[in-house]
Amino acid sequence: MITFNNLSLVYPNGTPGLKNVNLTINEGEFVVIVGLSGAGKSTFIRSINRMVTPTEGELWVEDENVLELSGKSLRTLRTKVGMIFQNYNLVNRSSVFKNTISGRLGHTGTFRSIFNLYPKEDKIKAYENLKRVNIENYIYQRADQLSGGQQQRVSIARVLTQDPKVILADEPVASLDPPTSHQVMQYLRRINKEDNITTIVNLHFIDMAMEYADRIIGMRDGEVVFDGPASDVSEKTFEQIYNRPIREDDLRGSESDDGEE
Amino acid sequence: MTEKNNKQNSNVYSLYPRKLKTQISIIFLIVILFYFYSLSETGSDFLTLFLDFPDIVKKLASMFPPNWEYIPxxxxxxxxxxxxxxxxxxxxxxxxxxxxxxxxxxxxxxxxxxxxxxxxxxxxxxxxxxxxxxxxxxxxxxxxxxxxxxxxxxxxxxxxxxxxxxxxxxxxxxxxxxxxxxxxxxxxxxxxxxxxxxxxxxxxxxxxxxxxxxxxxxxxxxxxxxxxxxxxxxxxxxxxxxxxxxxxxxxxxxxxxxxxxxxxxxxxx
The missing domain is CATH 1.10.3720.10 (MetI-like)
Incomplete structure (x- = not known):
């Protein structure tokens, strides 16, 4: 369970990132955060694993207030909260397998990780997770030789290898074409259901949000302006969140569109 | 139409604005002056270099043939x-x-x-x-x-x-x-x-x-x-x-x- 308690964040240059956010995300929920760029979606998500530091309020992940963590306890939190990025953020020059096993870093001692002395079950786990996202044929390829969709699948495998309780995905499909986007969202959705991992995804495509989310949180200017089950949401709701009429580019489009895979 | 275009084109006779050209010319002139000033101030001039040329050749020639026995x-x-x-x-x-x-x-x-x-x-x-x-x-x-x-x-x-x-x-x-x-x-x-x-x-x-x-x-x-x-x-x-x-x-x-x-x-x- 993740609880935001009067959480605010002001960046050092004075820009407000979050304004007084109050909400609770339950275990196993699939939450999609929508909003225009600059609405605070990324700040919201990155607060949960403390990639950014909120300036006020409380943020509870399970029984820890992440604002009070530092050093070792912060790293322990991060092993429980996995993250997927818009640009996949794989280490380009390392192999797919090395990128995947790096999900174990938080669980592995410094010495062991430098000399690649991972326990056998960790290596099996990494391989199984690559198999889960159907990318196991590429394990010794360099990460930058894969297509965008393949790289994002590797980054899902990396997150899974962490054994996370929560997965955060920051615009995971913004750099992908429509069919690949749906594929990635389907993987995230399936993992959420099968492993009961709380999943929080930033999206700005309203059709995808409606298709995959259990619950939608709408943000504008750092504030939560909508919070409700996906079934309650219509285009009208999005027009309220975005504060403007819906446009063509707010939609990702269907799976059958032409694309790379 | 073509005539009008030609007239416009005739104004564009240089790749650079006139002001930039003047500036660059002035800077170039200053660099050249400074160069000659340094030459005269340090007492080095190319005339002696040319006059000493035979000496240089003689010195270089004295390096040949290399003493191969010295290589080991x-x-x-x-x-x-x-x-x-x-x-x-x-x-x-x-x-x-x-x-x-x-x-x-x-x-x-x-x-x-x-x-x-x-x-x-x-x-x-x-x-x-x-x-x-x-x-x-x-x-x-x-x-x-x-x-x-x-x-x-x-x-x-x-x-x-x-x-x-x-x-x-x-x-x-x-x-x-x-x-x-x-x-x-x-x-x-x-x-x-x-x-x-x-x-x-x-x-x-x-x-x-x-x-x-x-x-x-x-x-x-x-x-x-x-x-x-x-x-x-x-x-x-x-x-x-x-x-x-x-x-x-x-x-x-x-x-x-x-x-x-x-x-x-x-x-x-």
Whole structure:
């Protein structure tokens, strides 16, 4: 369970990132955060694993207030909260397998990780997770030789290898074409259901949000302006969140569109 | 229509604005004046150079034919030169790793430590290698130790500068990903930084090795060991044919080293 308690964040240059956010995300929920760029979606998500530091309020992940963590306890939190990025953020020059096993870093001692002395079950786990996202044929390829969709699948495998309780995905499909986007969202959705991992995804495509989310949180200017089950949401709701009429580019489009895979 | 276009085009007769052209002409003129001023002030003029030309030819001619018998005597000092370069490069490559991490703002977020390290490295680079060698020769006496020390310090400044600047240009998002898995700072460096800078690092190391081979030659003149020492002696004895033989040995050695290092570099980058 993740609880935001009067959480605010002001960046050092004075820009407000979050304004007084109050909400609770339950275990196993699939939450999609929508909003225009600059609405605070990324700040919201990155607060949960403390990639950014909120300036006020409380943020509870399970029984820890992440604002009070530092050093070792912060790293322990991060092993429980996995993250997927818009640009996949794989280490380009390392192999797919090395990128995947790096999900174990938080669980592995410094010495062991430098000399690649991972326990056998960790290596099996990494391989199984690559198999889960159907990318196991590429394990010794360099990460930058894969297509965008393949790289994002590797980054899902990396997150899974962490054994996370929560997965955060920051615009995971913004750099992908429509069919690949749906594929990635389907993987995230399936993992959420099968492993009961709380999943929080930033999206700005309203059709995808409606298709995959259990619950939608709408943000504008750092504030939560909508919070409700996906079934309650219509285009009208999005027009309220975005504060403007819906446009063509707010939609990702269907799976059958032409694309790379 | 065409006539109107032509008329417009006729105004565009230059690639640059007229003002810029005037400015550049003035600057150019000032540079030329300064050049002639320096020539007359330092008392160097090309006339004497041309008048002395026969002397120069005579001196060059006295280097030929090279004394081939001297070559075996030059091999040992050459090996010593290469040894100095290898040891100095190894030391500086090892020391530059922590130094450049501390001098890269992607890793060292503490502004104070960052600035201190940068300043320290800048100072290191300001000291000429020949000065370092002179100081160390007076401290440790003639031999290869002062050469090694001087080159280590000199190439440390250079390598750390190159490497830290490379570390500052890496993709920080890849580091974020490692951090988000709960990795500590050493793991972030090993898994995120090292793969991104390793090819450049190897390339810089080889480049500095080449530099060190050539620099250790000059350092021999101040007694810091290596092949420079015998060039200095033979010059003083006016044995120009011996000097030429040494130079040929050196040329071959430098070409071989550069070829190998270029081959290695192409492999890794």
């Amino acid at each position: 005597l030059a091999i040992d000092p050459l090996v010593e030169t290469i040894q100095i370069a290898v040891v100095a490069t190894t030391f500086s490559v090892l020391i530059c790793i922590p130094a450049s991490l501390l001098a890269a703002n992607t890793i060292t977020t503490n502004k104070f430590i960052y600035q201190i390290t940068r300043t320290f490295l800048n100072i290191l680079r300001t000291i000429p290698d020949i000065l370092l060698a002179t100081i160390f020769v007076s401290l440790f006496g003639i031999g290869i130790i002062p050469g090694i020390l001087a080159l280590t310090i000199f190439s440390l400044g250079l390598l750390a500068k190159l490497l830290s600047e490379t570390i500052e240009t890496i993709d920080a998002r890849q580091l974020d990903a490692i951090r988000s898995t709960g990795g500590n700072i050493v793991q972030v460096i090993w898994y995120g930084v090292v793969p991104q800078v390793l090819p450049q690092f190897i390339s810089y190391g080889l480049y500095v090795f080449e530099l060190n081979v050539r620099a250790s030659l000059v350092l021999g003149f101040v007694g810091a060991g290596g092949i420079g020492t015998i060039i200095d002696t033979q010059l003083n004895f006016l044995k120009y044919q011996n000097v030429m033989a040494i130079l040929i040995v050196l040329l071959v050695a430098v070409i071989i080293i550069e070829t190998i290092s270029n081959m290695l570099r192409r492999r890794v980058v």
